[in-house]
Amino acid sequence: MARYEITTAKSAGFCFGVDRAVKLVYQALSEGRRVATLGPIVHNDAVVGDLQARGARIISDVSELTPGETLIIRAHGVPKAVYDRLKEMQNPVIDATCPFVARIHRIAAEQTAAGRDVLIAGDPKHPEVQGIVGHCNENCTVFRDAKELKCLIDRKCGKGLAIVAQTTYNKLLWGDCIDPLPKNDPDLLIFDTICNATAARQSDADALSRQSDLMIVAGGKHSSNTVKLYDVCSRNCRTWHIEDAAELRQHADEILGAVKAVLEEKGSGHVLRIGITAGASTPAYIIKEVQTNMSEIIDTTAAPENEEINFADALDQSFRKIRKGERLKGVVVSISGNNEVMVDVGAKQTGYITLSELTSDTSKKPSDLVKVGDELELVVIQVNDAEGMVQLSKRRVDEMIGFENILKAQEAGEVLEGTVLSVVKGGLVADCDGVHVFIPASQSGLGRGADLNVLLKQKVRFVIIDVNEQRRRAVGSIRQVQKAERDAAQAKFWETAKVGDVFTGEVKSLTSYGAFVDLGGIDGMVHVSELSWSRIHQPSDVVAVGDTLEVYIKALNPETGRISLGHRRPEDNPWVKFTNEYQVGDVVEATVVSVTAFGAFARIITGVDGLIHISELSTERVANVKDVVNVGDVVTVKITGIDTEKKRISLSMRAVAGDDEAPAEEADEVVYSDEAPAAEAEAPAADDAEA
Numbered sequence: 001m002a003r004y005e006i007t008t009a010k011s012a013g014f015c016f017g018v019d020r021a022v023k024l025v026y027q028a029l030s031e032g033r034r035v036a037t038l039g040p041i042v043h044n045d046a047v048v049g050d051l052q053a054r055g056a057r058i059i060s061d062v063s064e065l066t067p068g069e070t071l072i073i074r075a076h077g078v079p080k081a082v083y084d085r086l087k088e089m090q091n092p093v094i095d096a097t098c099p100f101v102a103r104i105h106r107i108a109a110e111q112t113a114a115g116r117d118v119l120i121a122g123d124p125k126h127p128e129v130q131g132i133v134g135h136c137n138e139n140c141t142v143f144r145d146a147k148e149l150k151c152l153i154d155r156k157c158g159k160g161l162a163i164v165a166q167t168t169y170n171k172l173l174w175g176d177c178i179d180p181l182p183k184n185d186p187d188l189l190i191f192d193t194i195c196n197a198t199a200a201r202q203s204d205a206d207a208l209s210r211q212s213d214l215m216i217v218a219g220g221k222h223s224s225n226t227v228k229l230y231d232v233c234s235r236n237c238r239t240w241h242i243e244d245a246a247e248l249r250q251h252a253d254e255i256l257g258a259v260k261a262v263l264e265e266k267g268s269g270h271v272l273r274i275g276i277t278a279g280a281s282t283p284a285y286i287i288k289e290v291q292t293n294m295s296e297i298i299d300t301t302a303a304p305e306n307e308e309i310n311f312a313d314a315l316d317q318s319f320r321k322i323r324k325g326e327r328l329k330g331v332v333v334s335i336s337g338n339n340e341v342m343v344d345v346g347a348k349q350t351g352y353i354t355l356s357e358l359t360s361d362t363s364k365k366p367s368d369l370v371k372v373g374d375e376l377e378l379v380v381i382q383v384n385d386a387e388g389m390v391q392l393s394k395r396r397v398d399e400m401i402g403f404e405n406i407l408k409a410q411e412a413g414e415v416l417e418g419t420v421l422s423v424v425k426g427g428l429v430a431d432c433d434g435v436h437v438f439i440p441a442s443q444s445g446l447g448r449g450a451d452l453n454v455l456l457k458q459k460v461r462f463v464i465i466d467v468n469e470q471r472r473r474a475v476g477s478i479r480q481v482q483k484a485e486r487d488a489a490q491a492k493f494w495e496t497a498k499v500g501d502v503f504t505g506e507v508k509s510l511t512s513y514g515a516f517v518d519l520g521g522i523d524g525m526v527h528v529s530e531l532s533w534s535r536i537h538q539p540s541d542v543v544a545v546g547d548t549l550e551v552y553i554k555a556l557n558p559e560t561g562r563i564s565l566g567h568r569r570p571e572d573n574p575w576v577k578f579t580n581e582y583q584v585g586d587v588v589e590a591t592v593v594s595v596t597a598f599g600a601f602a603r604i605i606t607g608v609d610g611l612i613h614i615s616e617l618s619t620e621r622v623a624n625v626k627d628v629v630n631v632g633d634v635v636t637v638k639i640t641g642i643d644t645e646k647k648r649i650s651l652s653m654r655a656v657a658g659d660d661e662a663p664a665e666e667a668d669e670v671v672y673s674d675e676a677p678a679a680e681a682e683a684p685a686a687d688d689a690e691a
């Protein structure tokens, strides 16, 4: 007896889309519905026969539906016109179009709407291709291979094109078509729409057939993906395409002949390698029957008669087992609305992730986080064999990975970034890669009693200050990050800062004697006398917290940490401006700003007032200043004296009237009015006004 090994390709059999469609029919039947499928739900007579025996009808047109009958659209999908027609009818519809096919429909509709012609790689007679054509608004052509594609491109020269492929199109042929085409051409968009299940099945079959002496491909004769598997395998070794075990037995003599030929060529000690794969529509129990019968043929012993293969056992053996708590990878196959993601985990069960198990951020929708085709790291939280469903969680895996990162970050003192999810009693909760980190109010970086809600939904940076590994809790501090950044900024400032350096900073706080300005992590003080050339009573007369101020360093004391800043510029000194522009004898307009018993003060320019002595108000004797001028009056005066040392100015209205003779009680007391206020106790003394 020959020594042999039989290996079944791991991706053999039902794909996700077909599995889902078949289950939907069984489910609808189990709900007691009257069911019709638009064409056979799967290219497999045994499965279709079983469904028919349970009451499912196969129709070829929706007009055959009876009132109240549920129509199930199969995984291949249908043209848009069928949906339009179904909209007008009252029958319930279950759409089992595979999400990967539905994606091609979307691409076809979008590209034709954008004015492009769609070129479809595939079999024009295949229902999936006909469905795609039906979403192209007649702007499409189907091609079979690279040669046909080239002719089409040459013919449509200058017109925008989009190329898609039937999901079961041969990967190798697709490469032949696409490889010679220019990439990144905006007039030639290429969408690789070959389904991964098909590609994986084809590449598994290719690899297995290269290592095998003989290959068996199980599946319907009309199943295009099974035919393609046969094409791939027969390039590498002798291959048979059979529908089921019964057909395999019909080829028993041929197979034994081939076995003999291999052993003659490779020697009787050779271990015969037999590979089995199966198309997307082949149920697991047929694969199991083929395995068993193949062994029996090689053993040249008859199959035990009436041996019954338990369907459930066969399924269990052909799919990987899934256990609660197991970590695995899954591929997103569809996103349903706002709350669920369906995932293929390579098991007989369909995987799903609810929104709350997808993310801890409830403001997000599934489509914000994942897209069809994404591979996700997941953990199994519930297996429900009765319903054929596996509940999965991405959030919990993210939390596990995130928590490992939190531990590493704590050890390294690394600064982490997270988003504040909520304000809770005593602090904040921030999300950091799926882990909830508690930040006490005292570590929030805000002042005592501040409203923590200002940080809600904000990105914050923090270090981990405490971790409870058992309870998977972490405590963070924003304040420590801020302090460390402040310390670093201060160290850098003291290293480099020098008198005269200019900064533009924000006013952080005000006192009665000055304004504190942020120089980039360190504050300096502008004395009140430095804030303005005009007389002011307090800093808030001219600046407010939040204002931006240009300042320069007047003095630095690294020991006390004090930084004195200047703000006034000498060139803005009003006295200097006055003396540059005016001289004794000039006649000017001035505004009376105050009235005293001995005269009136009049403003010549901002910051410079002169005195009009009572004796200079008029050519007549004046008893009361207010009889002649009042605050706000604009008067014409002559500058009769400028005392540069005392910064005093004498003005005369009388002299303007032509009487330059000094009166008996003349007094030339005049003032420059806007002297800076005296410096406060701990503040550095202000420069003199004329500085």
Ligand code: F3S
Residues within 6 Å of the ligand: 015, 016, 017, 018, 075, 076, 098, 099, 100, 101, 167, 168, 195, 196, 197, 198, 280
């Ligand atoms: Fe869908 Fe791919 Fe199957 S397109 S129907 S999962 S082969």
